Amino acid sequence: MPHRLFIGIRPPAAVRQVLIDTMEALDGARWQDDEQLHLTLRFVGEVEREVANDLAAALASIAMPSFELALDGVSHFERKGSPTAIWAKVPPTAELLRLRTKIDRVCDLTGLGCETRRFTPHITIARLNRHTGSIADWLTRHADLRDSWQADAFSLFESHLLTSGAQYEIAARYPLQA
Template sequence: MRSFVAIEIISKEIIDSIKKIQSEFNINAKPVEIKNIHFTLQFLGEIDENKLNQVKDALERISFESFDVTFTNMGAFPKAKFPRVVWIGVDEDSGKNLIELAKKVESSLSPLGFSSDKPFTPHVTIFRIKNKPNDITEELKRYKNVRFGIQNVKNFKLKKSELTPSGPIYSDLQVVSAKP
């Protein structure tokens, strides 16, 4: 099964901010469904049942404390002139905490043969662009230094991803909670 490790966006304030941006942002792109917006700590790809149990055991041993994430700024990958993805980022402290957690996930899964193909960049994708993209540099400037809200991260999840013609369907395989 296709799987990944993620932090879901559950804050009503942030969800409302994202919905507003998705309705106002001037772009010819498909918005990511609100229920599917998340931070991907690590993409695992296809894993079988045996590997799944090993992954669950490794993730369960990760110890972390809950922390707040402040959502701010917007950007695009690979760049605003030729975007394929539009994202919302986080402030510096939030980024450090998310990177630290992503490193814990990666180091716990590394002995099982998993590795990240690129360094973790704290962001949530809100648009995917399939067709010929327009330069959105000016549009992004409107959201420079805008704060979209704060979410307390109390857990992360191992998720299953089923690809369908109407988009991915995600389901939970495991929840790993912060230690008190």
């Protein structure tokens, strides 16, 4: 049975609470649960157990110091002119990009190839659909969203797709050196 995986950073509880506090006053938004709040570094997709185990072992070879991350406002993704998600911006620091490069290299070495999509560091706050009301007021109200934290680990997550939405489970956690 395949495992649906991604690699990301989970913000601490205080930062997740700042994000949760924005989750209001937007009709039709599907707000993320606390357990779903993360910064994706690399989406892996569905892989067999052997590849998942190889990836988990290879990620343990990544050595890097911990580093600071920040929230810096909000934005949205859209498809065909309609918003599909709203998210908190995470500025792409040199350390974050270095970690992402190391992860991409490990994924390539384990046979998963290199990532070809543009990296836009963010934490998804809500999923939207065509029934969602206008997001302009929400974006304006939360434009000054700011916080920061020390990223002291990254994780390999397994995503379970349920009728109620995706449920994420940390399969392995990789500490960054203090």
